[in-house]
Amino acid sequence: MAKHVTRRSALTIIACSGASVMSGRAWAEDKTGRVIYPVAVPVYQTQFVADRIGYFKDAGLDCRLIQGGSGVKTREIIASSQGDIGIGDITHPMQLSNHGRAGRVLMPVDTRSSSVIFIIRKDLKDQGITSLEALAAWKRPDGRKPIVSVSSLGGTNHVWASYYMETMGLDDKVTWIGTGNVDTMLGSLKTRQVDVLVSSLSLLNDSVEQGWGALLFDGTDEAIWNKYIGGKVPVTAHFTLQATIDKDPPKMQAFVNALWRATRWIKMHSPEEIYGTIEPYVGSTSRAANILEITALQKVVDYEASVDAAGWARGEKVWFREMTGIKPLTIAEVISPAFIEAARKAYPT
Incomplete structure (x- = not known):
């Protein structure tokens, strides 16, 4: 206490x-x-x-x-x-x-x-994975669950992103990993070591501009936030x-x-x-x-x-x-x- x-x-x-x-x-x-x-x-x-x-x-x-x-x-x-x-x-x-x-x-x-934006690999978005539900239903080529990257397990991205997934009944459908700072987070998405990165708008923008990231779900949006969190x-x-x-x-x-x-x-x-x-x-x-x-x-x-x-x-x-x-x-x-x-x-x- x-x-x-x-x-x-x-x-x-x-x-x-x-x-x-x-x-x-x-x-x-x-x-x-x-x-x-x-x-x-x-x-x-x-x-x-x-x-x-x-x-x-x-x-x-x-x-x-x-x-x-x-x-x-x-x-x-x-x-x-x-x-x-x-x-x-x-x-x-x-x-x-x-x-x-x-x-x-x-x-x-x-x-x-301001940092619970789900950024998906562009190749997966192009395959038709356009929602968290679709992500949860997808399997990696080796049969494993989708890998979702956050800066650190237990940090801001993880706490809030996992709450969204838990509320939707999807939290056990993905594997969470921590990938550290900005360079390693972006690098893990670019090299397809992870399937989704949860981070901030600046990382979304850079990944989109580079052509290997896309928006999947914006948990920072006020309407979405109010729906799930309440204010x-x-x-x-x-x-x-x-x-x-x-x-x-x-x-x-x-x-x-x-x-x-x-x-x-x-x-x-x-x-x-x-x-x-x-x-x-x-x-x-x-x-x-x-x-x-x-x-x-x-x-x-x-x-x-x-x-x-x-x-x-x-x-x-x-x-x-x-x-x-x-x-x-x-x-x-x-x-x-x-x-x-x-x-x-x-x-x-």
């Missing part, structure tokens, strides 16, 4: 937040920061913007952004305290809590998934350990201040401007593909960075099921709202 913030920790946050929120620099001796993201795609743009625009630096942090390689690897880095704050599916801090590490969400990122749900989040918070609450406040400012910056700038800023972090896919994805992201970003009871309830059916293995947790056991509340006051809209 997740451990709640202690009274002493809460008092520390309150005592320090005034100075730290306004200046972003009132913490202990360690000003270095290790910020972890899974793979090089725009969905993690708040971290990229906070670094490139200088918001981490403004907060007094000497930050290094580190690519984890997948959502699960990002979680492992945070669990080992080799990273201060990570970004990934909201189930990652839940998994940490279930394993005695007390994961905490500092700030939600979006209101629905707003926090999917991606910035997270850490309670132990990391307890070690230096004002330092964590500085991280959230910078990320909140990055969120506001994203809201006020065009996809082209956002791409121009984050390009060093998303160079594995084309400019056109990235701009398409950033445009789509602007429709799902949580510009208030808040989680309400209704959104939490909608997410429970996805998070707490046999596939994830996550034991149910309450919103209070996962979300630490004090930091984003303080950031909003310091940097109002």
Whole structure:
């Protein structure tokens, strides 16, 4: 069971937040920061913007952004305290809590998934496989089930894609595998080692342009999302350990201040401007593909960075099921709202 913030920790946050929120620099001796993201795609743009625009630096942090390689690897880095704050599916801090590490969400990122697009091999689409049902009925030449690739088993793509398949009664008709970062994901589809790749719009666009990928099912579409999920749900989040918070609450406040400012910056700038800023972090896919994805992201970003009871309830059916293995947790056991509340006051809209 997740451990709640202690009274002493809460008092520390309150005592320090005034100075730290306004200046972003009132913490202990360690000003270095290790910020972890899974793979090089725009969905993690708040971290990229906070670094490139200088918001981490403004907060007094000497930050290094580190690519984890997948959502699960990002979680492992945070669990080992080799990273201060990570970004990934909201189930990652839940998994940490279930394993005695007390994961905490500092700030939600979006209101629905932007990376649950099923991309099928073009040759299979040309053969008439145009739906998830048709995919599930098809067999590989050796008689095996279709192979569906995600960045990592247990990561965002897997959690949400498997929920769609499970709801349709198709989850046991395919084999799921993790194929890592952008280059290896695209490579596995191109070389036909996998039959479907579940990822984001930028990877769909690049695979279509190269002539070896096609859209099969868009789980990011608002109408489809609402049909199966029911509305707003926090999917991606910035997270850490309670132990990391307890070690230096004002330092964590500085991280959230910078990320909140990055969120506001994203809201006020065009996809082209956002791409121009984050390009060093998303160079594995084309400019056109990235701009398409950033445009789509602007429709799902949580510009208030808040989680309400209704959104939490909608997410429970996805998070707490046999596939994830996550034991149910309450919103209070996962979300630490004090930091984003303080950031909003310091940097109002």
